[in-house]
Amino acid sequence: MRMSDGVEWAAHCCxxxxxxxxxxxxxxxxxxxxxxxxxxxxxxxxxxxxxxxxVETTKGPRGGYRLARPAEEITMLDVVEAIDGxxxxxxxxxxRRRGPAALPAREYRAKCAIHAAMxxxxxxWRLELRNTTIADLLRQVHRSASPKGLVKAANWLQEVTA
Amino acid sequence: MRMSDGVEWAAHCCxxxxxxxxxxxxxxxxxxxxxxxxxxxxxxxxxxxxxxxxVETTKGPRGGYRLARPAEEITMLDVVEAIDGxxxxxxxxxxRRRGPAALPAREYRAKCAIHAAMxxxxxxWRLELRNTTIADLLRQVHRSASPKGLVKAANWLQEVTA
DNA sequence: GTCCCTATACTCGGATAGCAAGTGTCCGAGTATAGGCGG
DNA sequence: CCGCCTATACTCGGACACTTGCTATCCGAGTATAGGGAC
Numbered sequence: 223m224r225m226s227d228g229v230e231w232a233a234h235c236c237x238x239x240x241x242x243x244x245x246x247x248x249x250x251x252x253x254x255x256x257x258x259x260x261x262x263x264x265x266x267x268x269x270x271x272x273x274x275x276x277v278e279t280t281k282g283p284r285g286g287y288r289l290a291r292p293a294e295e296i297t298m299l300d301v302v303e304a305i306d307g308x309x310x311x312x313x314x315x316x317x318r319r320r321g322p323a324a325l326p327a328r329e330y331r332a333k334c335a336i337h338a339a340m341x342x343x344x345x346x347w348r349l350e351l352r353n354t355t356i357a358d359l360l361r362q363v364h365r366s367a368s369p370k371g372l373v374k375a376a377n378w379l380q381e382v383t384a
Numbered sequence: 385m386r387m388s389d390g391v392e393w394a395a396h397c398c399x400x401x402x403x404x405x406x407x408x409x410x411x412x413x414x415x416x417x418x419x420x421x422x423x424x425x426x427x428x429x430x431x432x433x434x435x436x437x438x439v440e441t442t443k444g445p446r447g448g449y450r451l452a453r454p455a456e457e458i459t460m461l462d463v464v465e466a467i468d469g470x471x472x473x474x475x476x477x478x479x480r481r482r483g484p485a486a487l488p489a490r491e492y493r494a495k496c497a498i499h500a501a502m503x504x505x506x507x508x509w510r511l512e513l514r515n516t517t518i519a520d521l522l523r524q525v526h527r528s529a530s531p532k533g534l535v536k537a538a539n540w541l542q543e544v545t546a
Numbered sequence: 547g548t549c550c551c552t553a554t555a556c557t558c559g560g561a562t563a564g565c566a567a568g569t570g571t572c573c574g575a576g577t578a579t580a581g582g583c584g585g
Numbered sequence: 586c587c588g589c590c591t592a593t594a595c596t597c598g599g600a601c602a603c604t605t606g607c608t609a610t611c612c613g614a615g616t617a618t619a620g621g622g623a624c
Contacts, residue, residue: 225474262609262610263610279558281559281617282557282616298501315389321419322418329530329532335528339460343509346511347506354501371487378485424570428571431598434598442596443595446578449597548624551622552622553620559614560614561610568606571602572599576597579595582590582592583590584587585586
C-alpha cells in the first residue's frame with residue numbers, strides 16, 4: 223500500500239504558499255525549483271489541488287498558484303484526498319457472499335465484520351489527518367527549523383516575488 | 385492508495401481457520417473454494433501468512449493450513465502487515481533538503497513536520513487494527529450472521545474435514 | 547503626455563508515453579498416507 | 586495376522602507472464618503585461 227509521492231510534494235507546496243504574501247502567486251515552475259522536483263510532474267499535482275479548491279490559479283505573467291483559503295482551514299486530509307483520491311484503501315469485495323456457503327443477498331443485512339474493522343481504522347487515520355492544518359505545519363517549521371534555513375527561504379521568496 | 389485484495393482474502397481465511405478444529409487443517413484449494421477466489425493466487429497469500437508466523441502448514445495428504453496461535457492473539461494488523469508489508473504508506477523523501485534553500489544535513493535535526501503528521505495518522509490506523517483480533521471478528525460473525533449461513537458453513541466444514 | 551491597441555511571453559490544463567508494483571498462473575520439492583509384500 | 590517397504594497422490598513453496606495504475610513529459614488554450622503608435 224503505497225501513497226503517491228505527489229502528496230508529499232503538494233503538502234510542502236501548500237506550506238510554502240502559506241508564507242507567500244496573498245497578493246503574490248507562485249507558478250508551478252518556481253514551486254518545483256524550490257523543492258527540487260520535476261516541474262512538469264508537480265504541475266499535474268497542483269492541478270489536482272486546484273480542482274479540489276485548495277489553491278486557486280491565475281494565468282498569464284505574474285500568475286501562478288495561491289491558497290484559496292486561510293492555511294488554518296486547509297487540513298492535511300484535504301491535501302491527501304485531493305492528490306490520492308477519497309476512496310478508502312480497503313475495498314470490500316463481499317467474498318462472504320460467494321462459494322458453497324453463499325446465501326441470497328437479502329440474508330446479508332449486517333455489514334461485513336472485516337469491512338467494518340477496516341473502516342474504523344480508516345476513520346481513525348482520516349481523523350488524525352483532519353486534525354492537522356497547513357497552519358499547524360507552518361508553525362512547527364517556524365519553531366523547529368534552523369534560522370539559517372528560514373533566512374535562505376525568505377531571501378529566495380523575495381527574489382522570485384520581486 | 386490501494387490496499388491489496390489479498391488482505392481481505394487472508395482475513396476471511398483466518399476467520400474460517402479459527403472455527404476449524406485444531407486437529408484438522410484446510411488446504412489452500414479448500415479455502416479458495418469456500419471463498420470463491422482463484423486457488424493459485426490465494427495460495428500465494430497464504431504463503432505470506434505462513435512466513436509471518438500467523439498460520440502453520442502441514443504438507444502431504446490431510447495437510448494444509450491451521451492457525452499458529454489462538455485467534456485471540458492474532459490481530460488485524462498482523463494480517464495486514466503480513467500481506468501488505470510493514471512499511472508505512474507515506475514515504476518522506478526529504479525534499480525540504482533540496483532546492484535553493486537547502487542546507488547541510490546537520491542543520492536538519494528536527495523531523496520533517498509533514499512526515500511527523502503522516503506518521504501520527506499511520507500510528508492511529510495501526511492502533512485501531514491492533515485492537516481487533518480474529519476472535520473479535522469471529523464473535524461478530526457469530527452474532528450477526530444469518531443462522532442459515534452458519535449452518536451451511538458448518539455443513540461444508542464437516543464435509544471437507546470428514 | 548495620455549490613451550488605446552497589438553504583439554508577446556508567460557501561465558495553467560489536459561492529453562500522451564514509460565515503468566514499477568500488484569495480479570494471476572504455473573510447475574517442482576517434499577511428505578503423510580495407503581496399499582502391497584514378506585515374514 | 587502383523588510389520589515393513591514402496592509407490593502414490595496430495596500438499597506447500599517459489600519462479601514466471603500479464604495488467605493496472607502511478608510516474609513522468611509534452612504541447613495547446615487562455616490571459617495579464619509591456620511596448621509602440623496614434624491622438
